[in-house]
Amino acid sequence: MRKNAGPAVSVKNLRKSYGSLAAVADVSFEVEPGEVFALLGPNGAGKTTTIEILEGFRSRDAGVVEVLGVDPDNRRTQRWLRSQMGIVLQELAVEPFLSVRQVLTRSAGFYPDPRPVDEVLGMMGLADKAGARVKTLSGGQQRRLDVGLGIIGQPELLFLDEPTTGLDPSGRRATWELIRQLGGEGTTVLLTSHYMDEVEALAGRVVVLAGGQIVASGTPDSIGGRDTGVATIRFRLPDGVSAADLPVAGQPAQDGEIEIRTEDEVAVLHTLTGWALGRHVGLPGLTVRRVTLEDVYLQLTRDPDETGRTRQEQLR
């Protein structure tokens, strides 16, 4: 049940300050229905404040916010909105002395059309723990229960604030699968994460926040010019060849490999491999690496440098 046919989340010129500190300074973005959308940024970037405003937990100082077509601050529609949202917070928040089934059954009672408890137990891989007390679960199992509580109401929109923090690799993969499954069912997912591979694996679009502002947005593989930026070609020098013999200029890297940075890797590789074939030598350990999302992220979210340039200016 939706109020509008427009975006699931719409944020325009959002601002929120705590005292003199601007936690969110003029942020705008939209999330389409059924999309998996990621907010990425270091601690203090304004991710949680933004999410809390969307959830209706915090009020905003300025800007226009619509979630599923209604203002999350509007008390008249708040109860309806909360029945359409699922929320997984950063901290594990589950009653320790109840059993897994009791906790899920309790939450199911809040929603008009909940998912059956057994279905959630199965989806979260907790079927054999249904009778166990929450406090006896491992950290990863508690986290999965936490996510299970987020989806028990069959939400239209799911907020996941760092959903895989504290999970082991197989737990992370299982949670990713679940998020993909929910996305496939048409659930809109708004995700925050510190993990670049997670954003890359799940999100259709990503917004990078730093210092309360959006410093980049786009798809995970194009953000920050990843698809067009510099590539790094590396290899070891073949026996009997010196760096001066190479047909393209390369720098010796610290580990003794040769490193070539170029924006035109196709032409450089063609020259390089043609030369090697002609000389009947190999290029041992040859790799071509484009900047990773992590590189872009670290560059984007670096603190303003001593010259006082803003983050956007550093990128130019």
Add this chain to the structure above:
Amino acid sequence: MISMQMTDPTETRRFYGLSDLRLVGQQIYYEQLSFWLNPIGAVFTIGFPLVFLILLGASAGSSRVKILGNIKLIQYYVPGFVAFGVMSACFTTLAIVLVNRREEGLLKRLRLSPLPTWALLGSVFASTLLVAFVQVIVLLAVGRLGFGVHLPTNIGAFVVAVVVGGLSFTALGAAISTLIPNPDAAGPVTNVVFFVLLFLAGLWFPIKAGSGLAQFSSFFPIRHFIVAVFAPFNPGASPWAWHDLLIVAIWGVAACAFAVWRFRWAPYRNK
């Protein structure tokens, strides 16, 4: 005939009658489960006043209290520990539960669920009062069956005193929870405050009306609550201690206002 008025499905009322009351009933059930399944909570809340009553009752023997019309000491202890039990359930235990849940993020999560705030907090407070009620029954039963103490001569006055005290100390528990930022401090802080005031209020040894100690503790609600619970047991005086009940209620109302003003859902450690 279907109403021709189109209602907006997203506009929700704050109260849906029976279905909301059923929701509150379910919450009270889970609150009770959560209380009784927590061994430490249940043992401390219910066990402490009980053990004290039994130990003090056994050591009091046939001692009598001159300043209270020469009644048996145990006849003073039973209402005293009924008051202690109510305060322990409503003030100490509730404060610790609220601090823990707030700092674990549980309050925030429930706040963001479709469960209305009044239903969420209402069921927590109702469950607290239910535990206090169980407490009162257990203490009265032990007093009557174990020590032969006579029950309140005026049941109405006794119930009113317990209910006024239960509500006021629930409000005080909620109020003090807002002053404790850290769950590790919740137990020590509330217990120290509570036990010092209990001691000064004359729970262990009856204190003379008009003495310096009585004047000091007459500022706090604990002594007034003990006096109000004791009155219906005291055959020689009026069962209604209106003046004391009024002071307990004033503390309750003030605590309520303070709790509403200071209450927060998010953990303190998140700013």
